[in-house]
Amino acid sequence: MASSTAPPLDLNNVQGDSLIGLPKKTQTYVFFQIDDNVKGFRTQLAQLVPLITSAAQVQSHRASIAQNKKTAADKGVPPPLLKLAGVNIAFSHSGLAKLGITDEIGDTAFDGGMLADAQDLGDQGTTSGGTFTPNWIPAFKNPVHGVILISGDSHVTTAATLLEIEKIFAVGTSNATLHEVLRLVGDVRPGDEKGHEHFGFLDGISQPAVQGVDTSPNPGQETVSQGIILLGREGDTVTRPSWALDGSLIALRYLFQLVPEFDTFLKQNPIPGLPPIQGSELLGARFVGRWKSGAPIDITPTQDNPALGADPSRNNDFRYAFPDDPQTQDRCPFAAHTRKTNPRADLEDLSPPISTETRRIIRRGIQFGPEVSAVEAATGKTVQGRGLIFVAYQSNIVNGFQFIQHSWANNTGFPIDKPVTPGFDPIIGQATDPSSRTLSGTNPNAQSNTLALPTQWVVPKGGEYFFSPSIPALKSTLVLAASS
Numbered sequence: 001m002a003s004s005t006a007p008p009l010d011l012n013n014v015q016g017d018s019l020i021g022l023p024k025k026t027q028t029y030v031f032f033q034i035d036d037n038v039k040g041f042r043t044q045l046a047q048l049v050p051l052i053t054s055a056a057q058v059q060s061h062r063a064s065i066a067q068n069k070k071t072a073a074d075k076g077v078p079p080p081l082l083k084l085a086g087v088n089i090a091f092s093h094s095g096l097a098k099l100g101i102t103d104e105i106g107d108t109a110f111d112g113g114m115l116a117d118a119q120d121l122g123d124q125g126t127t128s129g130g131t132f133t134p135n136w137i138p139a140f141k142n143p144v145h146g147v148i149l150i151s152g153d154s155h156v157t158t159a160a161t162l163l164e165i166e167k168i169f170a171v172g173t174s175n176a177t178l179h180e181v182l183r184l185v186g187d188v189r190p191g192d193e194k195g196h197e198h199f200g201f202l203d204g205i206s207q208p209a210v211q212g213v214d215t216s217p218n219p220g221q222e223t224v225s226q227g228i229i230l231l232g233r234e235g236d237t238v239t240r241p242s243w244a245l246d247g248s249l250i251a252l253r254y255l256f257q258l259v260p261e262f263d264t265f266l267k268q269n270p271i272p273g274l275p276p277i278q279g280s281e282l283l284g285a286r287f288v289g290r291w292k293s294g295a296p297i298d299i300t301p302t303q304d305n306p307a308l309g310a311d312p313s314r315n316n317d318f319r320y321a322f323p324d325d326p327q328t329q330d331r332c333p334f335a336a337h338t339r340k341t342n343p344r345a346d347l348e349d350l351s352p353p354i355s356t357e358t359r360r361i362i363r364r365g366i367q368f369g370p371e372v373s374a375v376e377a378a379t380g381k382t383v384q385g386r387g388l389i390f391v392a393y394q395s396n397i398v399n400g401f402q403f404i405q406h407s408w409a410n411n412t413g414f415p416i417d418k419p420v421t422p423g424f425d426p427i428i429g430q431a432t433d434p435s436s437r438t439l440s441g442t443n444p445n446a447q448s449n450t451l452a453l454p455t456q457w458v459v460p461k462g463g464e465y466f467f468s469p470s471i472p473a474l475k476s477t478l479v480l481a482a483s484s
């Protein structure tokens with residue numbers, strides 16, 4: 001529950017990735033376990049705190065990047081990369097328990113951990129002796145106590161920052177207090193694919209604006225209360241321990257994408273009535289809800305419009321109710337990824353309207369893995385792993401990520417009250433039998449026809465729920481003063 005005595009939000013207190021987003025060309029995630037010398041860990045943690053990048057610092061980093069771009073544009077030269085690093089840290093429930101913090105944050109998904117949630121999220125796995133084990137990589141099937149996020153303009157910058165952090169925790173010496181269990185490195189895709197996820201679609205376009213922080217929202221961009229993202233702020237409906245104020249909960253998913261298989265499916269199933277290449281492009285756009293450029297199909301349903309895709313003043317200005325009817329799939333299938341995960345008029349225009357404010361999340365993922373090779377493209381088979389390190393911030397995982405994945409994307413009847421069954425979100429919807437997925441509305445001229453999706457092209461291989469504490473909480477609750 002929002003504390004009525006909480007002081008006004010100060011961006012110096014909030015870790016920078018949640019509200020503003022660490023700028024990144026590359027990001028390293030170091031997943032760690034805390035060793036038995038917990039006191040030693042908490043003492044060393046004090047030295048990490050000055051390296052943590054606050055939301056206020058991220059704002060100033062972003063201002064420097066914008067200025068750098070402008071200066072270069074004025075000179076007619078390409079902007080030189082600014083050397084900038086960012087560091088954030090977050091802890092899982094088992095990590096907080098290891099630190100002896102027993103005050104519960106008050107989120108059942110976080111408390112149980114993502115491994116215990118995997119079956120409900122629809123991840124594939126096996127059940128033996130009544131216990132479900134997802135098909136995840138081993139590191140995520142064992143306790144992960146925390147994650148350090150290091151972002152930067154280059155691998156050289158992130159490697160130098162990581163070295164500094166390893167020194168703090170005496171890694172490689174007998175005084176080490178943590179050990180790394182997994183390192184993931186994500187990179188923005190090269191060239192024109194910058195900002196696009198591996199299936200080729202521009203990502204990170206639609207984010208909620210946060211009250212008092214994003215003060216000039218773009219047309220169509222919804223403003224949410226601070227407590228939708230930050231614990232203890234107005235709009236957070238759960239009673240939290242006081243030290244949780246201004247923290248945020250993270251859902252991190254290690255999602256592999258079967259890109260050649262996805263591309264082959266689009267090629268083999270073009271929307272009828274168009275030249276094959278256009279028919280395939282339209283099918284992809286109707287799966288996502290946007291063209292590869294980011295242009296929303298609800299605004300431009302028959303052809304891509306890259307200028308619209310790139311224009312923040314127009315690319316979120318739609319509601320799935322053109323001109324005033326959310327009951328058709330003329331422009332966008334009910335089950336398209338963006339419509340499933342943020343249904344706009346589908347719920348807002350019901351009587352009575354259903355607010356989606358508590359379902360909003362801020363996404364900060366990054367791509368991992370190489371570009372598709374010529375051999376993979378020719379054979380339609382993935383050889384090298386690639387995908388998305390999905391990172392979503394919210395104050396309440398049960399209302400946010402967990403609900404979106406379980407009750408929207410995987411729920412064939414969502415959005416509710418439609419004339420035909422929407423089906424699965426073709427991008428992230430998960431079924432017990434992954435080859436049984438279908439959706440309706442892919443063909444605008446035969447909207448009740450269903451299309452069978454033989455493959456689940458996004459494959460979860462792990463993840464965890466984390467708590468990103470405020471900087472004051474790090475100092476007062478997590479860190480132990482050297483003299484204690």
Ligand code: HEM
Nearest residue numbers: 197201202203204205206255338341342388404405428458
């Ligand atoms: C590999 C997996 C995924 C891919 C390739 C993917 C791709 C995309 C793309 C291309 C967009 C449109 C661009 C934008 O609005 O930012 C988008 C939007 C979005 N995605 Fe995903 N996504 C993935 C996983 C997820 C997951 C796991 C969730 C949550 C459970 C999710 C939730 C959302 C939300 C909330 C939006 C914004 C919708 C809107 O406000 O219009 N995505 N995604």
